Amino acid sequence: MVERRPLLTAFTHLVLILGVIVVAFPLYLTFVASTQTSQAIVQTPMPLLPGDQLVENYTAALTGTGGGAGAKTPVGRMMVVSLISALIISLGKIAISLLSAFAIVYFRFPYRMFFFWMIFITLMLPVEVRIGPTYKVVADLGMLDTYAGLTIPLIASATATFLFRQFFLTVPEELLEAARMDGAGPIRFFKDVLLPLSATSIAALFVIQFIYGWNQYLWPLLVTTNENMYPVVIGIKRMISGGDSEMQWNIVMATAMLAMVPPALVVILMQKWFVKGLVDTEK
Amino acid sequence: MEKRVVFRSSWLPWALIAPQVVVITLFFFWPAAQALVQSLQQSDAFGTSVEWVGFENFVNLWNDATYLASFYTTAVFSVSVAVVGLTLSLLLAVFADRVVKGALAYRTLLIWPYAVAPAVAGVLWLFMFAPSVGVVSYTLRKLGFEWNHLLNGNHAMTLVVMAAVWKQISYNFLFFLAGLQSIPKSLIEAAAIDGARPWRRFWTIVFPMLSPTTFFLLVINIVYAFFDTFAIIDSATQGGPGKDTVILVYKVYYDGFKAMDLGGSAAQSVILMVIVVALTVIQFRFVEKKVNY
Numbered sequence: 001m002v003e004r005r006p007l008l009t010a011f012t013h014l015v016l017i018l019g020v021i022v023v024a025f026p027l028y029l030t031f032v033a034s035t036q037t038s039q040a041i042v043q044t045p046m047p048l049l050p051g052d053q054l055v056e057n058y059t060a061a062l063t064g065t066g067g068g069a070g071a072k073t074p075v076g077r078m079m080v081v082s083l084i085s086a087l088i089i090s091l092g093k094i095a096i097s098l099l100s101a102f103a104i105v106y107f108r109f110p111y112r113m114f115f116f117w118m119i120f121i122t123l124m125l126p127v128e129v130r131i132g133p134t135y136k137v138v139a140d141l142g143m144l145d146t147y148a149g150l151t152i153p154l155i156a157s158a159t160a161t162f163l164f165r166q167f168f169l170t171v172p173e174e175l176l177e178a179a180r181m182d183g184a185g186p187i188r189f190f191k192d193v194l195l196p197l198s199a200t201s202i203a204a205l206f207v208i209q210f211i212y213g214w215n216q217y218l219w220p221l222l223v224t225t226n227e228n229m230y231p232v233v234i235g236i237k238r239m240i241s242g243g244d245s246e247m248q249w250n251i252v253m254a255t256a257m258l259a260m261v262p263p264a265l266v267v268i269l270m271q272k273w274f275v276k277g278l279v280d281t282e283k
Numbered sequence: 284m285e286k287r288v289v290f291r292s293s294w295l296p297w298a299l300i301a302p303q304v305v306v307i308t309l310f311f312f313w314p315a316a317q318a319l320v321q322s323l324q325q326s327d328a329f330g331t332s333v334e335w336v337g338f339e340n341f342v343n344l345w346n347d348a349t350y351l352a353s354f355y356t357t358a359v360f361s362v363s364v365a366v367v368g369l370t371l372s373l374l375l376a377v378f379a380d381r382v383v384k385g386a387l388a389y390r391t392l393l394i395w396p397y398a399v400a401p402a403v404a405g406v407l408w409l410f411m412f413a414p415s416v417g418v419v420s421y422t423l424r425k426l427g428f429e430w431n432h433l434l435n436g437n438h439a440m441t442l443v444v445m446a447a448v449w450k451q452i453s454y455n456f457l458f459f460l461a462g463l464q465s466i467p468k469s470l471i472e473a474a475a476i477d478g479a480r481p482w483r484r485f486w487t488i489v490f491p492m493l494s495p496t497t498f499f500l501l502v503i504n505i506v507y508a509f510f511d512t513f514a515i516i517d518s519a520t521q522g523g524p525g526k527d528t529v530i531l532v533y534k535v536y537y538d539g540f541k542a543m544d545l546g547g548s549a550a551q552s553v554i555l556m557v558i559v560v561a562l563t564v565i566q567f568r569f570v571e572k573k574v575n576y
Contacts, residue, residue: 003475005481008381008481009381012378012381012382013382015374015375015378016375016378016379016382016389019371019374019375019378019393020389020392020393023392023393023396023449023452023453024392025411026404026407026408026411026449027407029407029410029411029418030407030410033410041416042415042416045418045421045422046416046418048418095302096302096303096306097303099299099300099302099303100299100300100302100303100304102299103295103296103297103299103300104300105286106286106289106290107289107290107291107292107295107296107299108289109296109297112296115300115304118304118307118312119303119304119307122307122311123563124556124559124560124563125311125312125315125556125559126510126559128510128513128532128535128555129315129318129510129535129552129555129556129559130311130314130315130317130318130552130556131535131536131539131540131552132314132317132318132321132535132539132540132545132548132549132552133313133314133315133317133318133321133549134310134314135540136314136317137309137310137313137314138310152306152310153306153309153310155306156303156306156307156310156311161303169286173286173287173288176286176288177288180288185290186290186292186295189290211397211398214400215398215399215400215401215402215514217400217401217402217513217514217517218513218514218536221517222540233400233402233403233514234402236402236403236406236518237402237406237517237518240406240409240518249410249416252406252410253410256403256406256407259400259403260398260399260400260403263398263399263400264395264398264399266398267394267395267397267398268391268394268395271390271391271394274394274397275394275457278397278454278457278458279457279458279461
């Protein structure tokens with residue numbers, strides 16, 4: 001701080017606290033709603049303090065016994081689908097990007113730059129602009145309603161490839177010379193030298209890509225028709241499409257909490273990597 | 284910058300790069316090429332007959348009032364999301380930058396919405412503003428303001444803008460905070476010694492020094508509003524009431540998968556690709572400028 005201004009400092013905290021309250025209010029309300037009976041929510045105004053139905057609602061949501069309109073699939077199952085897809089997407093992206101960056105930086109081969117630009121251009125083809133034909137490819141390959149269909153089309157990553165390429169370029173050449181002197185081949189060098197050095201970037205990227213994978217919506221909406229393969233984000237949407245009157249808001253909100261908790265935990269517990277990942281991937 | 288020392292192998296690099304290349308060929312380039320081809324074709328809803336129609340799909344779009352309206356809706360939506368989101372997060376970041384004690388706590392409490400899925404964000408805001416059960420709509424009614432986003436297009440637009448801004452605020456906040464912290468303290472101290480008060484220091488030093496960050500975030504937010512908000516719209520309003528919140532991406536999805544107009548949807552995809560390319564070029568030209576800055 002440049003100078004002492006007690007009034008301005010007090011005002012600063014006031015603005016920040018107000019900001020935090022406004023940002024957190026939807027979450028608080030969701031939590032409150034997830035602890036009420038559905039009757040309590042429907043009578044306006046709904047109570048603004050937590051009720052006593054916490055265990056009942058979450059059990060009902062997790063086991064799919066909540067009743068009401070919409071999907072009857074247990075949210076527990078959906079969370080497993082979300083978790084598996086998010087892990088395949090994030091780890092898959094990291095794996096194939098590490099390998100292609102390694103090839104581009106540490107080898108000379110024909111069409112090297114062609115492949116580099118090919119990967120680069122995918123930045124300009126987000127799934128939203130090619131949904132129809134991509135869906136058709138996945139359908140023709142028989143990958144609808146499978147983990148492969150949910151994850152593989154999202155696994156390519158120009159940003160991750162770039163990030164690793166930039167990082168590999170900063171690795172001192174002496175390391176490679178020393179490794180070669182000691183008789184290490186490319187695979188050995190990759191495994192014992194590059195991977196340990198990249199640990200920080202991998203962790204940072206994992207946080208960002210895990211959230212990306214967990215929060216996918218449009219793509220799972222297209223390729224899953226079987227309730228058993230719904231990720232939790234799609235499950236919520238199916239629950240609220242039943243109409244305003246018969247909606248079990250308490251169960252929907254318990255599901256929303258369950259859908260938010262894993263990625264939020266990843267962000268908060270791995271905050272350092274999260275911030276690094278966010279800044280790195282947007283370079 | 285290139286490595287001077289490299290490995291030698293005739294097959295290994297191909298094997299290493301193969302997984303990525305196979306995935307992008309199958310799921311990126313082939314579909315994109317298909318979209319280009321389909322945009323020049325007309326097929327019936329069952330896909331039994333296909334004929335080449337040249338640019339007819341594009342001409343139809345140009346003459347389609349709902350498509351032009353969707354452009355307008357997208358423009359209103361993305362400008363609102365960018366302006367409101369950047370203003371609020373800049374405000375919070377400027378104040379968070381002043382705080383000495385508890386800065387990390389504030390940051391932690393402000394960054395978690397990034398983790399919330401857009402679809403869930405849509406549901407959360409829908410719940411607060413639902414005409415029948417929503418807490419906020421109830422309060423508004425008590426204050427004499429009749430809120431109903433199911434009937435009023437402006438209300439629906441406000442709802443999706445709020446949800447989209449809320450979701451993006453943590454991202455903007457982190458980048459503004461990083462930008463603020465990289466401004467040399469000596470500049471601000473010198474201005475303070477010359478008698479400039481905080482308000483004036485902000486507008487004459489901090490804000491101009493922050494302009495690269497602001498411009499970068501502006502592009503990112505517009506990309507976000509164009510492409511990543513499909514889930515918010517679909518869960519909160521489904522494009523309604525009428526077509527009042529149908530943004531371009533929503534229309535591609537709707538026409539392609541609900542209305543089964545493959546040619547029209549593909550033509551819209553091609554237009555979207557052009558928009559993405561333009562936005563990416565702007566972004567990269569700017570990144571180069573930032574390096575010189």
